[in-house]
Amino acid sequence: MAVTDICLNVEDGVTTTSPPDPPRIANGNSVCHSSLPLPHSDSHDGKGSHERSKLCNFFKQKINCPMNIHSVSNTLRQHCDYNQIAMPEEPENCLPNEWWKTGVALLYALFNLIFTTIVITVVHERVPDKSVDPPLPDKFFDYVDRVPWAFTVTEVNGLILVGLWLIQWIFLKHKAIVGRRCFFLIGTLYMYRCVTMYITTLPVPGKHMVCAPKLYGDSTGKIWRILRLLSGGGLSLTGSHLMCGDFLYSGHTVMLTLSYLFIREYSPRWMWWYHWLCWVLSASGVLFILIGHEHYSVDVVIAYFVTTRIFWWYHTMANTPSLRQASNNYLSRTWWNRIFNFLEKNVQTTVPIMFEWPLALRSRRRQRYSQVEGGRDD
Structure with missing residues (x-):
């Protein structure tokens, strides 16, 4: 009533x-x-x-x-007029982790790294004998004499940069997205390297280089060489790289340059001192490749050019979602555009530079799970 x-x-x-x-x-x-x-x-x-x-x-x-x-x-x-207010989408919905895509990119990178060792083993059998075919003329070698310990500095710098990037990546909040970008670029760059090594085999850049004997038809011996090269990471420091022919282009330059680019891209701008330190490590590492006469100058130049351009092309498209469907976007004509769309389909904004403890995500999931279980008991 x-x-x-x-x-x-x-x-x-x-x-x-x-x-x-x-x-x-x-x-x-x-x-x-x-x-x-x-x-x-x-x-x-x-x-x-x-x-x-x-x-x-x-x-x-x-x-x-x-x-x-x-x-x-x-x-x-x-x-009264009722206006529907469009609430902005939460950043987490624009940046899904999708770890399974990161796993696919990792498999892509591992496949190309293994394929590279196979190509190096094949190309090694075709390298001209240095006693018959002398090194090609190189302008840098004409002015700078070889320093025996220079290539060791290159590999040490490379290990430091890769280690710094690995630590930085572990503490990134959106490590799944950044990880699959890194794995895809590594796989693509080494796939390109397989092509250039195979189609053009250059003679050794210096008579100081010691190449393992050729095996010709010994398939078992070639398999053991592949496994040894993989176990040592392809480094001369570990004594695993005794084959020749992988000159065009430089894999060491690729890793030195790519590590620096990722470190700079996914670290705060106020860490300028960190960026300069990594740049010095990268630039000096590349320079010492030439001082050690381990690669021709053209190997280093092409490696730098290919690495930086692919990195910038990829991140230009990734950070500008409007370009992906634009009809006048010539960057979308690359052969890997379909792979890019697969990896970046659900990433609709620029990845922010945010850090968190590696176990923070797991702790949040456990807390949510305990809250749900507690609600069921009530």
């Missing part, structure tokens, strides 16, 4: 004052008068009529504006 009906039954025969002014609407909410006119009781009712009036007034004050609800609703529909 409505409160108004209750009041009418309680105040039967009681004369009331004029009805109150209509309520005012502020910010879409009805505003009620703080006080309502009390009914005037007749003298013959006495104390009982006064108590009934107080009771009715109490009900009216407790209920927010005892008016016709339907009339208030109609008034709101006539005079």
Whole structure:
């Protein structure tokens, strides 16, 4: 039963004052008068009529504006405009981890790295004998004599840069997205290297180089060489790289340059000292490749050019989602554009530079799981 009906039954025969002014609407909410006119009781009712009036007034004050609800609703529909506000999408929804795609990119990189060792083993059998075919003329070698320990500096610098990038990647919040970008670029660059090594075999750049004997038809021996090269990471420091022919282009330059590019791209701009340190390690490492006469100058130049351009092309498209479907986007004509769309399909914004503890995500998942379990027990 409505409160108004209750009041009418309680105040039967009681004369009331004029009805109150209509309520005012502020910010879409009805505003009620703080006080309502009390009914005037007749003298013959006495104390009982006064108590009934107080009771009715109490009900009216407790209920927010005892008016016709339907009339208030109609008034709101006539005079109020309801605007639908589009809430911005949460960043987490724009940057899904999709670790399974990172796993696919990792397999792609591992496949090309293994394929590179196979190509090196094949090309090694075709390298011209240095006693018959001397090294090709190189302008840098004409002016700079060879320093025996220079290539060791290159590999040490490369290990430091790769280690710094690995630590930085572990602490990144969006490590899944950044990881698959890194794996895809590594795989693509080494696949290009397989092509250039195989189609053009250059003689050794210096007579100081010691190449393992050729095996020709010994398939078992070639397999052991592949496994040895893989186990040592293709480094001369580990004694695993005794084959020749992998000159065009330089794999060491690729890793030195790519590590620096990723370190700079995914670290805060205020860490300029960190960027300069990594640049010095990268640049000096590349320079010492030439000082050690381990690669021709053209190997280093092509490696730098290919690495930087692919890195910049990929990140230009990744950081500008509007380019992906643009008809005048010539970058989309690359052969790896379909792979790019597969990896970056759900990444709709620039990846922010954010860091977190490696176990933070796992802790949050455990906390959510415990909360759900607790809710089920209630």
